[in-house]
Amino acid sequence: GENVEQHPSTLSVQEGDSAVIKCTYSDSASNYFPWYKQELGKRPQLIIDIRSNVGEKKDQRIAVTLNKTAKHFSLHITETQPEDSAVYFCAASMDSSYKLIFGSGTRLLVRP
């Protein structure tokens, strides 16, 4: 079945710097890749997603890129702020089931 690997597991950046989180997936049939943000003790919330017919998508300070050939996708956060501190999860799914397979998470710490 599908497997999603995510790295790094922890990332510490200075406020204002950029942060990049990378994920790889194993099943080439996967065609939908959402990113969820989970603050401590709270529920995961969707922050951005991308479908396989698109190479890049941007929403204000966050962007996601997808390389279907290499089977990897990345989350880019620019001008990081302390409120960006959270755990970020990537996920992948395909049309056969629509279920999300999550990565193991990246704990992002933005230092003021």
Next chain:
Amino acid sequence: EAGVAQSPRYKIIEKRQSVAFWCNPISGHATLYWYQQILGQGPKLLIQFQNNGVVDDSQLPKDRFSAERLKGVDSTLKIQPAKLEDSAVYLCASSTGAGHYEQYFGPGTRLTVT
């Protein structure tokens, strides 16, 4: 709109006891998911319902876990008997239908098995 509701928020039980969790999805959402999130890991899908039918339960430990979604609305997840390794947060999520739609998560139930 109201979000996904779950109860209880916290539960502590001893191993070999049974426990049940309840989820009320967003009104009109046809698809409901139960995830298990072990500390430090990503959510893992246990079961997916489309209305009141099961779409995927391949990761559900059926010897001890069961779930139902009566009338295609509320859902319950039961564990009987519980094991220490079942300690986790159990998240319920819902989406509008079958497809790549945003999944809205509930606050979760934190289960501790002692």
